[in-house]
Amino acid sequence: xxxxICVELGPRSYDVHLGTFAPxxxxxxxxxxxxxxxxxxxxxxxxxxxxLSPRVAPLVEAxxxxxxxxxxxxxxxxxxxxxxxxxxxxxxxxxxxGFDRKAAVxxxxxxxxxxxxxxxxxxxxxxxxxxxxxTTLLAMVDASVGGKTGVDLEAGKNLVGTFHQPRVVVADLxxxxxxxxxxxxxGLAEVVKCGFIADPELLAACERAPEDVAxxxxxxxxxxxxxxxxRVKADVVASDERESGRRAILNFGHTLGHALxxxxxxxxxxxxxxxxxxxxxxRIGAAMGVGxxxxxxxxxxxxxxxxxxxxxxxxxxxxxxARVKVDKKRRGAAIRFVLCPAVGQTQMVDLTxxxxxxxxxxxxxxx
Amino acid sequence: xxxxICVELGPRSYDVHLGTFAPxxxxxxxxxxxxxxxxxxxxxxxxxxxxLSPRVAPLVEAxxxxxxxxxxxxxxxxxxxxxxxxxxxxxxxxxxxGFDRKAAVxxxxxxxxxxxxxxxxxxxxxxxxxxxxxTTLLAMVDASVGGKTGVDLEAGKNLVGTFHQPRVVVADLxxxxxxxxxxxxxGLAEVVKCGFIADPELLAACERAPEDVAxxxxxxxxxxxxxxxxRVKADVVASDERESGRRAILNFGHTLGHALxxxxxxxxxxxxxxxxxxxxxxRIGAAMGVGxxxxxxxxxxxxxxxxxxxxxxxxxxxxxxARVKVDKKRRGAAIRFVLCPAVGQTQMVDLTxxxxxxxxxxxxxxx
Numbered sequence: 001x002x003x004x005i006c007v008e009l010g011p012r013s014y015d016v017h018l019g020t021f022a023p024x025x026x027x028x029x030x031x032x033x034x035x036x037x038x039x040x041x042x043x044x045x046x047x048x049x050x051x052l053s054p055r056v057a058p059l060v061e062a063x064x065x066x067x068x069x070x071x072x073x074x075x076x077x078x079x080x081x082x083x084x085x086x087x088x089x090x091x092x093x094x095x096x097x098g099f100d101r102k103a104a105v106x107x108x109x110x111x112x113x114x115x116x117x118x119x120x121x122x123x124x125x126x127x128x129x130x131x132x133x134x135t136t137l138l139a140m141v142d143a144s145v146g147g148k149t150g151v152d153l154e155a156g157k158n159l160v161g162t163f164h165q166p167r168v169v170v171a172d173l174x175x176x177x178x179x180x181x182x183x184x185x186x187g188l189a190e191v192v193k194c195g196f197i198a199d200p201e202l203l204a205a206c207e208r209a210p211e212d213v214a215x216x217x218x219x220x221x222x223x224x225x226x227x228x229x230x231r232v233k234a235d236v237v238a239s240d241e242r243e244s245g246r247r248a249i250l251n252f253g254h255t256l257g258h259a260l261x262x263x264x265x266x267x268x269x270x271x272x273x274x275x276x277x278x279x280x281x282x283r284i285g286a287a288m289g290v291g292x293x294x295x296x297x298x299x300x301x302x303x304x305x306x307x308x309x310x311x312x313x314x315x316x317x318x319x320x321x322a323r324v325k326v327d328k329k330r331r332g333a334a335i336r337f338v339l340c341p342a343v344g345q346t347q348m349v350d351l352t353x354x355x356x357x358x359x360x361x362x363x364x365x366x367x
Numbered sequence: 368x369x370x371x372i373c374v375e376l377g378p379r380s381y382d383v384h385l386g387t388f389a390p391x392x393x394x395x396x397x398x399x400x401x402x403x404x405x406x407x408x409x410x411x412x413x414x415x416x417x418x419l420s421p422r423v424a425p426l427v428e429a430x431x432x433x434x435x436x437x438x439x440x441x442x443x444x445x446x447x448x449x450x451x452x453x454x455x456x457x458x459x460x461x462x463x464x465g466f467d468r469k470a471a472v473x474x475x476x477x478x479x480x481x482x483x484x485x486x487x488x489x490x491x492x493x494x495x496x497x498x499x500x501x502t503t504l505l506a507m508v509d510a511s512v513g514g515k516t517g518v519d520l521e522a523g524k525n526l527v528g529t530f531h532q533p534r535v536v537v538a539d540l541x542x543x544x545x546x547x548x549x550x551x552x553x554g555l556a557e558v559v560k561c562g563f564i565a566d567p568e569l570l571a572a573c574e575r576a577p578e579d580v581a582x583x584x585x586x587x588x589x590x591x592x593x594x595x596x597x598r599v600k601a602d603v604v605a606s607d608e609r610e611s612g613r614r615a616i617l618n619f620g621h622t623l624g625h626a627l628x629x630x631x632x633x634x635x636x637x638x639x640x641x642x643x644x645x646x647x648x649x650r651i652g653a654a655m656g657v658g659x660x661x662x663x664x665x666x667x668x669x670x671x672x673x674x675x676x677x678x679x680x681x682x683x684x685x686x687x688x689a690r691v692k693v694d695k696k697r698r699g700a701a702i703r704f705v706l707c708p709a710v711g712q713t714q715m716v717d718l719t720x721x722x723x724x725x726x727x728x729x730x731x732x733x734x
Binding site: 084085088095096124126127148153160161162163243 | 459489520521527529530
């Protein structure tokens with residue numbers, strides 16, 4: 001089974017290919033998406049991935065058969081690549097290779113790698129084309145769609161970056177074999193989020209998760225989940241490419257999620273932090289009369305079934321709330337906070353960190 | 368005398384204000400250009416400028432009277448600010464100040480400062496508004512219009528950056544008092560360029576330069592020159608914002624100019640390098656039958672009158688030509704090179720560094 005989902009962005013529209021693909025198929029999808037005059041291809045590979053996956057080297061070889069001057073650069077593994085100094089190394093390398101404006105970049109790896117690749121592509125020579133081959137579940141359902149690129153600062157995650165849409169995304173589910181079970185589970189948090197904010201059927205599919213979630217990622221079940229999440233995100237992004245309005249609903253669970261993730265010094269995976277952030281948002285909603293205790297329990301049940309943490313109440317302290325201040329979604333004094341009044345719906349409220357703390361206390365500690 | 372020139376870019380259109388302005392006038396133009404919800408303003412100041420100009424501190428104070436949370440950061444002077452690591456310092460500072468997406472950045476200084484400010488603004492929180500107050504002649508006539516931002520790499524100048532249009536540009540000619548005579552003269556090279564590629568009247572105005580060019584920069588003559596150059600650039604940029612076609616004509620004199628500038632390790636000022644690059648381009652054109660020896664001599668005469676160097680023939684060697692290889696205008700093997708067949712006209716040709724060397728030899732050494 002393969003799916004092709006179009007992200008409708010006018011001249012910047014692109015397809016997300018989803019399925020299990022031979023290297024030739026992935027290479028063809030990438031080559032077809034670029035301008036025929038492409039003069040070279042920089043393949044930026046997630047540091048740990050080459051050793052983990054037998055699919056990387058054949059894909060690079062397949063790209064070499066279709067495109068001129070294909071060069072590979074292995075980045076530091078995961079989040080370690082998301083710094084401005086690593087971006088500096090990559091762009092110096094691109095220049096040293098002599099890549100010009102008609103060259104293109106492919107990011108092959110998890111979300112950190114595709115964010116790094118997209119940011120480097122967006123600033124090298126003031127912007128060259130890029131494509132992504134996300135290899136983690138989180139990258140497939142989240143980073144793959146929307147064109148957000150960027151790196152972290154000392155002050156917080158993703159505080160610098162650009163909007164730069166890829167020409168194509170090839171999500172090859174076979175790469176999920178490289179993932180530890182914990183990362184597979186974490187990736188499902190963003191699928192749950194898409195269900196809550198926009199797609200009751202998708203949330204129901206999450207609730208039908210097999211007992212052995214981590215073992216089922218090659219199945220039609222996971223294909224359906226990834227496709228559903230990509231469709232939700234594509235639909236939202238198409239209506240608000242630069243996050244001036246509706247796109248903010250995708251931040252459901254993320255305001256506190258990012259703060260928890262940072263305060264844990266990234267001991268929490270992004271998806272785990274988002275799971276905790278969603279639980280907080282559901283509890284805050286219930287305390288404000290937006291949503292209900294029943295919705296809180298539905299969230300707790302589905303996240304627990306997927307093996308994700310829900311014990312945010314004991315984790316959110318003053319240090320976490322202080323982190324919310326540097327969240328990039330902050331507009332002036334108030335934070336735009338996303339609530340979910342019912343499955344498939346969202347409501348934006350302006351809250352201060354003090355408001356958040358008060359509502360969480362009112363909702364009572366449940367872990 | 369004041370002029371207001373609109374750069375027509377649809378929703379990204381903006382005005383260039385040109386004249387001699389009181390701090391309150393500059394502050395008003397900046398405040399009016401930003402969204403009413405602006406939550407703060409980061410004023411990035413060219414390192415050496417604060418000590419040089421009595422106009423900086425009053426302008427910052429005037430901005431404080433009109434906008435909330437105005438904070439000032441002095442950058443390293445000039446080109447030293449154009450590195451990714453300096454960008455890192457700036458964006459960490461922006462984050463440490465708590466500036467959010469509705470904050471804005473002002474770049475106050477020469478082209479290096481406004482390029483730095485624009486790039487930092489374009490990537491901080493994936494893009495905040497910015498404005499520029501160019502204080503050098505070069506920055507007024509060149510960097511002020513077009514939205515090109517960026518920094519240098521080891522491999523060459525301006526190899527990373529973005530397109531990010533300012534909301535307003537205030538070119539206050541009184542700042543030109545801070546400039547050494549050599550920099551004033553260098554800034555005129557881009558005016559000559561605009562004359563050659565698009566505006567015979569502007570070239571004629573350059574040829575009417577008073578003998579004491581450096582002493583006349585506060586006059587109506589310089590106002591007319593800056594206005595003319597800004598109009599040419601605004602017209603070209605409006606027709607091709609992202610440099611996919613016509614905008615490339617602005618590179619007249621720049622392919623070899625950048626190479627000469629880099630090879631001199633920036634002992635040559637940008638405008639001096641562009642003057643030399645234009646002379647080379649005129650000589651290459653004459654050798655190819657595009658243009659004429661008379662045009663070469665007209666270029667030499669006007670540049671000499673303005674106190675700019677024209678002895679490119681003895682400066683262009685293998686090391687300079689090797690630098691052309693990493694020029695970001697290179698598309699594949701061939702370099703798009705801009706020729707000037709007659710004043711006000713341009714013609715693009717594809718040349719290799721070897722072609723360039725051969726044509727320059729054929730044109731004969733004239734220094």
